[in-house]
Amino acid sequence: MLLEVKNLKKQYGAVAAVKNVSFQVERGESVGLLGPNGAGKTTTVSMIVGLVTADEGQVLLDGQPITSDTDMRKALIGFVPQDLALYDEMSAQANLELFGALYGLQGTALKDAVQRVLTLVQLADRRGHKVGTFSGGMKRRLNIAAALLHNPKLLLLDEPTVGVDPQSRNAIFDNLEQLRASGVALLYTTHYMEEAERLCDRIVIVDQGTVVANDSLRGLYQRHGASNRLAIELAAAAPGDWLTALRAVNGVMRAELRGQTLNVEVRALADDVPEVLTCVKQHGLTVTHLASERPDLEHVFLSLTGRSLRDP
Amino acid sequence: MSPVLLSLVRKDLRLFFSDRRSVILSFVVPIALASFMGAITGGKGSDKVNRVSVLTVDQDQTELSAKVMKNLAGDPGLEAAVSELAPARSLVRNGKVPVAIVIPKGFAESSARAFFGSGERPVVTLFTDPSHATEASMVRGILTQHVMQAVSTAAFNGHQGAETIDSLLADVEDAGAVGDPALRDMLSGISRWQHQQATQPKPAPNEETEKGGLQIPFETRVEALAAEQGESYDGYAHSFGGMGIQFVLFASIDCAVALLTERQRGLWRRLRAAPLSRSMLLLSRAISGAIIGALILLALFGFGAVVFHIQVSGSLLGLLMVCTAFALMASTFGLLVASLGKTPQAARGLSVFAVLVMVMLGGAWFPAFLFPTSVQKLTLFAPTRWAMDGIDAMTWRGLGLEAAVLPTLALLGFSVLLGTLAVSRFRWEAD
Ligand SMILES: Nc1ncnc2c1ncn2[C@@H]1O[C@H](COP(=O)(O)OP(=O)(O)OP(=O)(O)O)[C@@H](O)[C@H]1O
């Protein structure tokens, strides 16, 4: 196991930032740490990288706790802080050289590493420019590059796409998928559903300092009532008691008619859709179009906590 | 230096020199101010004298000299203390006291004779600190006044006066050396008057009788005590030293602010996530701060040497020692500011005030001896005072390396103290 987080707890005065958080990340696995503002994500991440001392609990890297500030096993982690941690006054290259040196890189090894990450995030042509002159998206990319110089086994990203335009976000995601494919494990903190859905094998949902779910995407959807939604367009609006019959069909959780569109929620797409269509047909209705919507984490979170993820 | 430490220090220096504002503030402003202050104080001390400290040395040990000493002690313009020749000389030389008065042996006798224009005038030596020329001339004036009073009173009323007149008379009559009949008449007249007075009850001395006199009965020889004899006070050396001290401290505040900004911007989190120790992080800041401070002092003295011909009349090594120790002290002061300050803005506000007080107490603006004695003692707790003394000693005072040792040690002591305090108070978990 690459990373084991066991029963972490951190109290700030009256605020219990982290109450009880445990999860694991395997080699090469990519895990999303999901939760609303103030859930304790950053605090958890800070305890993992040793910035904050946990009140209780343990962090094991490769099965061993980190014992000191200078423990070289800290280099297993590449840390991308939530804030842009870059020196605006220095060039991209100078920034990277500094951060590489902190992990013991020197000489040509350092030069090569700088070149490699600059190429990865497509900033090689801007290497000599001061970071202060970079756009927000470029800074975000460099912020990630700075964590990759020493070839970490685990990349720990704390909301790496905050305030990023869609184009840069895509670029970042391409980079992360590339890294993931090359075997780097990711621990990805966010409150954007679609990011976690796109990138993560497994999702750990935290709320108010505790883990409320820890599962694969599929498992979460299945377990937490996230339904598959169907939008069935009918040839003509035909209200009637057939709706009651449809709601009685096994697997149908909800059915509503709005104009000519029939919205149906089913438990399992493959099993339930044929039955829904049969029922509709039996009542003499003509289907002109059928679409299904993917389930999402927003629903999972809502069902877990009774609150929406975006505005706590 | 380890490569990690080196890269951290290099980063700090890069950041410092990338900020044009702080570079101008640290290098150009002090040079301009020091040039200006050096020009207006050059060679002269301050005019705003309240009570001047003097040391009085009585080598004569006569009734007359005792009276002069007593009058000096009672003078409202002076704060006189009795001393011996050797300590008086070294105290003035080291800038602890601006002036010392030495009344020579045989003063009473020869001054009385000289009063009437006969014989050599005794020489009263004034040891002066060249940086306090105004005080020296003021003391000279006060001294003349008291000697005139004492000598003239004694000449007409005292025991010593009678002896003098008699012996003068004898000289005149015996050798006929002074062939002036008028003087002979006058002397015998006074002699008769004195003998007559001596048999009558003495009138209480009053202002009238105390203020008589014919001629200034002594000479003063001013001995400026600094460096080798004749080396004179250099207002530029003092002002460049003083401004250097002030702006090195300002630069150290800048470094503290940079550190706090680094933390505020989350950079601290990235640095601390790397496998390096906390002491390494603080040490790198201390070293870069000290380098910046040393560079500022170097630039200032370099400019002063080239443009205003400031000379290191003492030990160059000593000057380097004092400057290095001070730069280190300043950078640990910066660390302490960083460890106590919550936000960069708060840290700057309070510490600028602290620096100004320190600089003022250190005597970088105007001489420390102008302060009341109690405050002067207090200034020994100001590291700036030690730095100023050390720099003065090595530049225009021209003292040897040994005079740099104590200031250097004191400054290193302050560095250890401030550094320890900073490390123990540093809030590592603050965001
Ligand atoms: N240094 C601190 N001092 C006091 N309280 C803190 C500190 N750091 C975090 N907290 C509190 O702990 C709780 C969790 O904060 P944390 O930053 O871990 O949340 P988060 O999940 O990262 O939120 P966000 O999505 O907004 O980044 C919050 O209530 C926060 O106010």
Ligand SMILES: [Mg+2]
């Ligand atoms: Mg956070």
